[in-house]
Amino acid sequence: MSESKDLGAALDELYATLLERKTADPAKSYAASLYEKGLDTILKKIGEESAETLIAAKNGSRSELVYETVDLLYHLFVLMAREGIQPADLAVELQRRAGRSGLEEKAVRVK
Numbered sequence: 001m002s003e004s005k006d007l008g009a010a011l012d013e014l015y016a017t018l019l020e021r022k023t024a025d026p027a028k029s030y031a032a033s034l035y036e037k038g039l040d041t042i043l044k045k046i047g048e049e050s051a052e053t054l055i056a057a058k059n060g061s062r063s064e065l066v067y068e069t070v071d072l073l074y075h076l077f078v079l080m081a082r083e084g085i086q087p088a089d090l091a092v093e094l095q096r097r098a099g100r101s102g103l104e105e106k107a108v109r110v111k
């Protein structure tokens with residue numbers, strides 16, 4: 001990526017690539033190899049990348065934290081593409097929450 005984009009545009013572009021990779025050769029595409037290995041492998045990668053993100057945060061390295069957070073987001077997006085969840089679905093949920101404090105939401109949550 002030559003120039004910096006906003007996060008939404010970068011994630012939309014990644015998602016479009018991940019959809020294209022559904023029909024790609026697993027020997028030539030990392031995403032295609034994940035789709036071929038299946039849900040358990042994708043979920044294990046999310047677990048691994050989550051742990052690496054936690055360790056990066058604990059280590060106090062900003063660059064490591066950015067790197068691992070993007071790895072985690074990447075694998076979450078592979079899961080979304082597999083499951084047919086679109087970035088717009090996340091945007092709708094974020095918008096639904098906008099302006100509502102987490103404390104307020106917690107107080108009225110049905111247990």
Ligand SMILES: N=c1c2ncn([C@@H]3O[C@H](COP(=O)(O)OP(=O)(O)OP(=O)(O)O)[C@@H](O)[C@H]3O)c2ncn1[C@@H]1O[C@H](COP(=O)(O)O)[C@@H](O)[C@H]1O
Binds near residue numbers: 029031032048070071
């Ligand atoms: N954004 C990414 C991206 N982020 C992370 N990764 C890969 O995610 C993997 C992260 O796994 P690890 O750090 O655990 O590395 P590893 O130990 O080698 O991985 P495993 O052997 O455990 O699978 C690495 O192979 C990274 O290269 C990504 N691979 C691809 N993309 C994008 O997807 C596009 C298409 O890629 P292909 O599907 O390979 O064509 C690329 O052009 C990029 O834009």
